[in-house]
Amino acid sequence: MEGYLNISHTRVRYGENEILKGIDLSVRKGEFVALLGSSGCGKTTLLRTVAGFNTPTEGTISIGGRDVTRQPPDKRGMALVFQSYALWPHMTVDQNIGYGLKLRRVEREAARQRIDEMKALLGLQALGHRKPAELSGGQRQRVALGRALAINPDILLLDEPLSNLDARIRLTVRHEISALQRRLGITAVHVTHDREEAMVMADRIVIMNGGEIAQAGTPQEVYNQPNSDFVAAFMGAENIVEIDIEVSGSSIGISEGRNNRKAVIDRGDRPLVSGPAIARFRSETVRMTAAADAASGAHRDGLVLTGQVAQVSYPGGLWRHVVHLGDTSLIVDAAARFEEGASVDITVPDTALYIFPRP
Amino acid sequence: MPIPLLGLLLVMPALVIVLILFIVPLVSSITGAFAVDGLFGFANFQKAFELYSSDIVFTIVIVSLSAVLIGLLSVAIGGYLTLGSNPRAVAILRWLYRWPLFVPFIVVGQILRTFLAKNGLMNSLLMQADILTPMQTTSFLDWRGIVIAFVWKQTPFVTLLLAGAMASLDRSMIESARNLGASRLRILIEIILPQVLPTLLVGLILSFVTMMSVLSVPLMINAQSPTMITASMAFRINAYGDYGVANALGVISLLTTSLVGWVYLRQTMREHR
Numbered sequence: 154m155e156g157y158l159n160i161s162h163t164r165v166r167y168g169e170n171e172i173l174k175g176i177d178l179s180v181r182k183g184e185f186v187a188l189l190g191s192s193g194c195g196k197t198t199l200l201r202t203v204a205g206f207n208t209p210t211e212g213t214i215s216i217g218g219r220d221v222t223r224q225p226p227d228k229r230g231m232a233l234v235f236q237s238y239a240l241w242p243h244m245t246v247d248q249n250i251g252y253g254l255k256l257r258r259v260e261r262e263a264a265r266q267r268i269d270e271m272k273a274l275l276g277l278q279a280l281g282h283r284k285p286a287e288l289s290g291g292q293r294q295r296v297a298l299g300r301a302l303a304i305n306p307d308i309l310l311l312d313e314p315l316s317n318l319d320a321r322i323r324l325t326v327r328h329e330i331s332a333l334q335r336r337l338g339i340t341a342v343h344v345t346h347d348r349e350e351a352m353v354m355a356d357r358i359v360i361m362n363g364g365e366i367a368q369a370g371t372p373q374e375v376y377n378q379p380n381s382d383f384v385a386a387f388m389g390a391e392n393i394v395e396i397d398i399e400v401s402g403s404s405i406g407i408s409e410g411r412n413n414r415k416a417v418i419d420r421g422d423r424p425l426v427s428g429p430a431i432a433r434f435r436s437e438t439v440r441m442t443a444a445a446d447a448a449s450g451a452h453r454d455g456l457v458l459t460g461q462v463a464q465v466s467y468p469g470g471l472w473r474h475v476v477h478l479g480d481t482s483l484i485v486d487a488a489a490r491f492e493e494g495a496s497v498d499i500t501v502p503d504t505a506l507y508i509f510p511r512p
Numbered sequence: 513m514p515i516p517l518l519g520l521l522l523v524m525p526a527l528v529i530v531l532i533l534f535i536v537p538l539v540s541s542i543t544g545a546f547a548v549d550g551l552f553g554f555a556n557f558q559k560a561f562e563l564y565s566s567d568i569v570f571t572i573v574i575v576s577l578s579a580v581l582i583g584l585l586s587v588a589i590g591g592y593l594t595l596g597s598n599p600r601a602v603a604i605l606r607w608l609y610r611w612p613l614f615v616p617f618i619v620v621g622q623i624l625r626t627f628l629a630k631n632g633l634m635n636s637l638l639m640q641a642d643i644l645t646p647m648q649t650t651s652f653l654d655w656r657g658i659v660i661a662f663v664w665k666q667t668p669f670v671t672l673l674l675a676g677a678m679a680s681l682d683r684s685m686i687e688s689a690r691n692l693g694a695s696r697l698r699i700l701i702e703i704i705l706p707q708v709l710p711t712l713l714v715g716l717i718l719s720f721v722t723m724m725s726v727l728s729v730p731l732m733i734n735a736q737s738p739t740m741i742t743a744s745m746a747f748r749i750n751a752y753g754d755y756g757v758a759n760a761l762g763v764i765s766l767l768t769t770s771l772v773g774w775v776y777l778r779q780t781m782r783e784h785r
Contacts, residue, residue, distance in 0.1 A: 206687060227693030239684035243706040252702075253692035304692060 157182035157340055158203070158308060163212035165195075165202050172198045174364040175212070185334050185341045187355035189348065191387075195364040196344045197312060203342065204233045204310050216307065232301035233310040236317065238293045240285040246272070246296050247281040253304035271299040274333070291322045298330070302337070309334070311343040315350060327354055348388060352376065360384050382431060385507040390433040392483045394458060395511060399427045405508070406451070412459055412478040416452040418503040429511040432456060437471065438505035441487040444496035455502040458483070462495045542766075545759035556760035563744075563757070568764060570738040574655055575723045578662035579716050585663065586671040587712065591700040593671075594678040595686070613668045620665050621732030628652035628660065628733070657733035658740070662723050670715035677711040678704055710779055717776040721769045741765050 156179035165173040172195045180186050188196040201207045203214060205226035213222045221229045232253075240249050250271050254264040272278050275295040285293055294314060301309060314330070315323045331354045334341045345351050351358050352372045359369040360383075368375055368384045379385035386393075396413060399406040400420060409415040434456075444459060463482065464475035471486040476497060483499070491497055548555040561568075589609055596602040612620070627633045630651040638644040652660065681704065689699045705712075730740040741761050748758040 204691060206690075226687075226691045231691070233688065233691045235684040235688055237682055237684050239682060239688040241685060241689075241703055241707075252689070252694075256693045256698070300688075300692070 156180050156184075157217055158342070159213075159215045160199075160203065161213055161215075163199075163202060163209045163214065165198055165207050165209050167198075172364055173202065173209070176364075176366060178359060178366065178369070180340060180342060182340055183338045185331060185343065185354060185356045187343045187345055187351035187358050188361060189345055189351040189358050189387075190361035190367075191346055194361040196346075196361050199361070200233075200310055200312055200342060200344045203308075204231055205229050230307040231310055232304060232306035232308075233312065234297050234301045234314045236313040238285075238297040238314075238317070240293055240296055240300075242285050245282050245284055246277060246288070249285070249296055250299045250303050253300065257304065267303055271303050274302070275299050290318050291326060294318060294326065298333075302339075307340065309339050309341045311341060313344055313346070315345070315347075323350075330354065360387060362387075379507055382433065382507075382509045385433045385509070390435050390507055392434050392436060392485075394432050394456075394478065394481065394483070396430050396432050396456070396508075397428070398425065398430045398508065400425050407456060412481075414452055414457040414459070415450075416456050418453075418455060418506065421503075423508060425508060425510065430508050431511050432501070433507040433509070434501045434505050436473070436484045437486040438502065439485055439487075440500040440502070441474070441476075441485055441489075441491065442498050442500070443491075444498050452500075455500050456506055458499040458501070460497060460499065462491045462493055462497055465490060465493060541759045541762055544755055545763045547756065556756040557764075560757050560760040560764065564741070564761060566738040567741055567744045568761075570655070571724070571740045571742075571765070572768060574658055574740065575662070575720055578659050578666070578723055579720050581659065581663045582667050582670050582719055583712060583716050585667045586674050586715070587700070587705065589667070589671045590674040590678050590708075591696075591704065593675045594681075594704065595696045595700060609671055610668050612665050613672070615665070617661075617665060617726050618728040618732070620661050621729045624657055624661050624664070625653065625732050628657050653733050654736065655734065658729055661729045661733060662726075666719040666723065670712070670719055673711055673715040674708055677708040681707055713779055714776060717772045720772050724765055724769050 158180040160176055160178040163173055163176045164171060174195075176195075176199060178186075188199060190196045198207060202209055205221070205224060205228075209222060213220055215221060216230065226233075241252070244252070247268050251264050251268045254267055259267065268281075269278075272281060275298060277292065277295055277299065280288065280292060280296075285296065288296065294317075297314070311330070315326055318326060327350055343351070343354060355372065357369060358372055358375050360367045360375060362383050367387075368380045370378075375384060376388050379388055379390070394413065396410060397408045399408065403420050405418050405420050405423070405425065407413065407416040407418065458478060460476040460478040460483070462474050463477045466473045467490075471488055472490045474485045474487060474491055474497075476483045476485050476499065485499055545556050546552055546554070589605065593602055593606055596605070615623075625632075628651065629635075630649055630653075632651075634652070635644065635649040639646060639649065685703060685707075686699055689703045694703070725742065726740075727742040727746055730743040731746070734740070734743075741764070745758045745761045748754045748761070
């Protein structure tokens with residue numbers, strides 16, 4: 154796939170440590186891509202490498218067919234919005250937004266117009282003469298965005314731009330930024346560690362782990378078809394149980410274990426082989442019922458786990474239960490409350506079950 | 513014993529020392545400046561201005577010029593330490609620039625005396641490089657020598673303060689300017705300098721006061737007239753035992769430093785508000 158921004162075989166090292174271990178990624182024009190991962194996974198390094206603040210030891214970065222790997226940051230047609238916003242405290246909002254125009258020797262009147270345009274776009278009209286210290290977090294964030302967009306960049310790079318905002322403001326700013334990006338049709342690469350943020354903002358999510366891309370796909374793909382144990386866990390399938398499976402034709406047999414009943418499920422397109430495996434699932438995707446006697450045959454409606462409720466709480470909407478299965482415990486959400494100590498059956502439907510070979 | 517009284521007792525030793533060693537001599541030299549044959553009068557000041565007005569102007573011009581040069585150099589060095597792209601050059605400069613801090617003023621005077629003289633090291637190097645002929649050499653042992661000594665000695669001090677302030681700026685402020693296309697010189701002047709200006713001002717004012725009080729450098733380097741107030745004061749006391757005029761000169765230099773001190777105080781007050 155040949156896109157607008159192409160990153161190929163890119164490796165970056167800081168001293169002894171290789172931070173990026175061969176990244177291949179292609180971003181289409183106008184696409185909003187989120188780089189998602191926990192801290193230290195290399196997502197910020199990748200963004201800074203694209204921006205031109207790190208030089209790869211190997212690989213190339215090109216924009217619209219033009220190799221920019223060795224070009225300085227300002228020759229790449231990109232604007233970066235920093236996590237700390239990096240506004241200049243001695244300049245007013247107008248001066249901050251207009252600095253890139255001043256550097257480009259844009260005529261005073263044209264610059265004035267562009268600054269006003271940016272302020273109108275971002276709802277900063279009344280704040281032109283304020284200094285950054287006199288602005289709220291959300292306003293600063295918008296000034297940083299305005300400064301980046303004022304120079305009309307081909308690509309907008311966002312380095313965790315929402316992480317310094319209050320939780321409530323963050324929810325609205327998410328939608329503001331992605332609406333703005335769509336309206337301007339600008340190509341954007343967004344770094345975040347927040348799964349939900351990536352899901353609601355991006356066209357495509359790139360999940361990174363240990364300097365490599367773990368999986369890339371639409372939000373639905375990475376959420377519903379995680380290709381690895383890591384991605385499944387990162388996308389919220391935190392519950393984990395060990396099972397033994399036997400793959401035969403189009404079905405997978407799950408042998409009876411200490412905490413699970415014998416079951417047969419559809420194989421679907423799972424690339425699995427018989428042997429020890431781990432199964433992951435999300436808390437809210439299961440059905441919890443009072444323990445029943447073991448059925449004679451194999452269960453056909455999913456994986457059935459048996460355990461004891463150890464703790465119940467109400468975070469809102471559903472009841473949250475901590476269920477002990479021998480020495481492991483699961484978190485299970487259910488519409489009905491089960492008392493502590495109750496024996497329960499937990500049925501995980503076939504479609505909500507992510508199975509990977511046990512390492 | 514009541515607590516307030518105990519507190520007073522605890523600060524007493526410090527207070528007494530300040531009183532005996534600082535306040536009393538200061539007051540006595542200020543009153544001494546106004547004492548003429550045991551009576552109050554301005555004769556000492558009159559004499560000081562008659563004899564030494566060129567020295568007073570010389571001192572203020574030399575020290576101000578040195579302060580300006582120190583400011584320019586320390587901004588340049590601090591800027592290179594912050595923005596320099598060659599890590600080895602930055603490391604060498606960082607290691608090197610502080611050395612003059614550990615050299616006393618008298619030694620600076622001694623070094624520069626042998627370096628700047630007509631037959632000194634600087635001119636012989638320039639002659640060996642065929643840049644100057646023996647006829648063209650001149651001695652730098654005049655006001656230029658004093659300025660060179662002051663700048664050499666005080667630049668590291670101001671740079672130390674300034675480089676610290678520059679290093680504590682958020683790196684991303686520099687990167688965001690680079691991202692928009694600012695050159696390093698513009699980043700230094702438009703982004704970094706405005707933010708460290710208070711620190712630069714403080715460093716220069718402290719240097720100004722230090723330079724105003726140096727006696728060894730003008731004595732070693734500039735054995736002619738006009739010279740600096742400090743040298744005139746020493747001469748007045750050592751040659752004539754004339755404490756009155758020396759005190760008057762002291763008050764004049766105190767007023768000059770008080771003026772810059774007032775700027776410094778106003779600056780720190782503004783920072784702490």
